[in-house]
Amino acid sequence: MKKRRLLIATFIIFWAPFIYAQDQEKTDEDCNLEMMHRKIKDEVKEELKDRIKTINKKLDNGALDQVEAEKQKRAIAEQKAKDIEERQEIARIFYQYAKRNDIDNICEVELPVIKEDYEKWISQVEENEDEFKIHEHVESMREEYNYVYYSRPIVSFGFNNTFSDGSFLEDPTHKFAGSRYFEFGWQWSRNLFRKSNRLRFDYGISMQYNGIKPKDELVFIKNGQQTELQEFGQDLDKSKFRMTNLILPLHIELTDSKKRFEDGDMTFTKPSFKVGFGGFVGVNFSTLQKLKYEEDDNSFKLKQRGDFNTETFIYGVNAFIGTDNLQLFGQYNLNPVFSKNPIDEHNFQLGVRLELGG
Numbered sequence: 001m002k003k004r005r006l007l008i009a010t011f012i013i014f015w016a017p018f019i020y021a022q023d024q025e026k027t028d029e030d031c032n033l034e035m036m037h038r039k040i041k042d043e044v045k046e047e048l049k050d051r052i053k054t055i056n057k058k059l060d061n062g063a064l065d066q067v068e069a070e071k072q073k074r075a076i077a078e079q080k081a082k083d084i085e086e087r088q089e090i091a092r093i094f095y096q097y098a099k100r101n102d103i104d105n106i107c108e109v110e111l112p113v114i115k116e117d118y119e120k121w122i123s124q125v126e127e128n129e130d131e132f133k134i135h136e137h138v139e140s141m142r143e144e145y146n147y148v149y150y151s152r153p154i155v156s157f158g159f160n161n162t163f164s165d166g167s168f169l170e171d172p173t174h175k176f177a178g179s180r181y182f183e184f185g186w187q188w189s190r191n192l193f194r195k196s197n198r199l200r201f202d203y204g205i206s207m208q209y210n211g212i213k214p215k216d217e218l219v220f221i222k223n224g225q226q227t228e229l230q231e232f233g234q235d236l237d238k239s240k241f242r243m244t245n246l247i248l249p250l251h252i253e254l255t256d257s258k259k260r261f262e263d264g265d266m267t268f269t270k271p272s273f274k275v276g277f278g279g280f281v282g283v284n285f286s287t288l289q290k291l292k293y294e295e296d297d298n299s300f301k302l303k304q305r306g307d308f309n310t311e312t313f314i315y316g317v318n319a320f321i322g323t324d325n326l327q328l329f330g331q332y333n334l335n336p337v338f339s340k341n342p343i344d345e346h347n348f349q350l351g352v353r354l355e356l357g358g
Contacts, residue, residue, distance in 0.1 A: 032095075033091065033092060033095045036088075036091040036095060037091060040084060040088055040091060041084060044080050044083055044084050044087070047083075048076065048077065048080045051080075052073055052076070055069050055072050055076075056069070147190055147191055147194055148191050148268055149190045150188075150190075151186060151188045151189070152187060152355050152356055152357040153184070153185070153186055153187075153355075154183070154184065154185045154187045154353065154356070155183070155353075155356065156181075156182070156184075156329050156349075156351055156353040156354065157180070157181065157182045157183070157351050157352060158180065158329065158350050158351015159176060159177070159179065159180055159350050159351060160180055160181035160211055160212065160348070160349050161174055161176055161179050161212070161347075161348060162174060162337060162347055162348070163346050163348055164345040173229060174212050174213060174214055174215060175214075175215055178213035179212045180211050181208065181210045181349045181351065182208070182209045183206050183208040183209070184206065185204055185207060186204050186205055187202055187203070187204035187355065188203055188204060189201070189203075191268075196259075197257035197259075197268035197271070198254065198255055198256070198257060199252070199253070199254060199255075200253040200254075200255060201250075201251070201252060201253070202251040202252075202276065203248070203249070203250050203251075204248070204249050205246070205247075205248055206246075206248075207244070207245070208244075208246075208282075209242060209243075209244055210242065210243045210245065210347055211240055211241070211242045212240070212242075213239060213240050213241075214229055214239050214241065216231075217231060217232055217234075217235070217236040217239065218230065218231060218232070218239065219231075219239050219289065219291060220241050220289055222306065222308055225309060225339075225340040226338070226340050226341050226342070227308050227310075227338045227341060228341075232291065232293065234293040234295055235294050236291065236292070237292040237293060237294065237299075238291065238293075239289075239290075239291055239292075240289070241287075241288075241289050242287070242288045242290070243286070243287050244284070244285060244286035244287075244288070245283065245285070245314055246282050246283055246285060247280045247281065247282030247314070248280060248281055248282055249278065249279075249280040249318065250278045250279060251276040251278035251318075251320075252276065252277060252278055253274055253275070253276040254275050254276070255271035255273070255324075256271050256272055256273045256274070257269050257270070257271040270324055271323075271324045272323060272324065274321075274323070274327075275319070275320070276321075276327075277317075277318075277319040277320075278317070278318065278319070279315065279316060279318060280314075280315065280316055280317075280318060280331070281313075282315070283314065284310055284311060284314055285312075286305070287305070287306060287308050287310050288305050289303070289304040289308070290302070290303055290304075291304070308338070309338050309339055309340055309341070310338060310339070311335045311336060311337065311338070313335065314333055314335050315334055315335055316331060316332050316333040316334045316335065316347075317331070317332055317334065318330060318331035322353070324355065325354065325356070326352070326353070326354060326355075327352070327353045327355075328351075328352065328353070329349070329350070329351050329352060329353035330348070330349065330351075331348060331349040332346065332347075332348045333346050333347040333348065334346070
């Protein structure tokens with residue numbers, strides 16, 4: 001073993017400069033393990049040259065005799081040969097780790113010189129990825145933080161009703177529990193800042209069904225440019241008014257997501273809490289009234305389709321608060337339900353919102 005290390009040291013001193021000159025032709029290659037090993041040899045070669053120069057000065061000054069000088073040169077050569085073996089082993093371990101975790105600019109990372117220090121460091125890396133403990137070692141090569149994009153289906157459901165000048169609280173004309181809404185759609189989301197996931201922008205497309213059940217056997221009747229609630233004149237088993245809307249929701253979202261290091265990349269933890277606020281625009285492309293009644297001991301079902309003087313273009317505000325996948329949701333239409341009625345009624349929804357997947 002000692003003879004082999006001595007041969008390696010001799011090779012470094014006398015032949016490495018010529019090999020290094022030839023290898024300069026490969027400087028345009030990507031960083032690889034061979035280049036890392038060559039870099040280590042060059043560094044150790046320079047260290048060995050400096051130590052030999054020091055011994056030669058002592059020899060010239062008479063501080064050492066020829067026998068002792070040759071003995072020290074041999075010992076240093078063997079030590080440096082061992083340094084090459086261990087530092088190249090460190091480089092090999094780090095190279096495998098870096099490739100497995102997609103770390104770039106591997107040759108620019110300053111590795112620990114002593115193998116025990118490296119093993120301790122790499123153990124800390126694997127045990128503390130969430131806190132990004134190797135920041136000081138790889139930050140110079142990993143300055144780019146990624147935007148985080150995702151898309152997922154959205155489902156929301158709950159209560160729907162109308163509000164107009166306090167009528168909902170004082171003299172409601174619609175059943176609250178019986179008037180419901182249902183929404184399904186798709187949402188896209190991205191963080192607004194590359195280095196933070198605390199602020200996100202959400203946008204999407206949804207189908208929303210807003211149902212109203214009038215009380216006291218009332219039905220909606222179109223009377224010219226106005227739509228009124230009137231008695232039907234028969235025993236009603238069911239009266240339901242439904243608007244089908246296609247909407248484009250937009251939200252600003254605040255989360256408690258934190259940074260983390262995963263597979264060689266800076267990413268972010270899944271938020272445990274978030275709140276969003278924004279609005280929507282859309283169109284009402286279908287209005288339907290369903291009636292179920294009895295006459296002369298016969299049951300009838302009637303479906304009435306038409307515009308009922310409802311607004312075609314709809315818009316409003318909404319908000320949600322909860323976890324990453326489950327939130328409480330509220331929406332208020334700024335446009336009136338009926339375009340020409342003397343008293344404006346505005347749709348609103350309260351319910352639960354589910355973000356599926358992710």
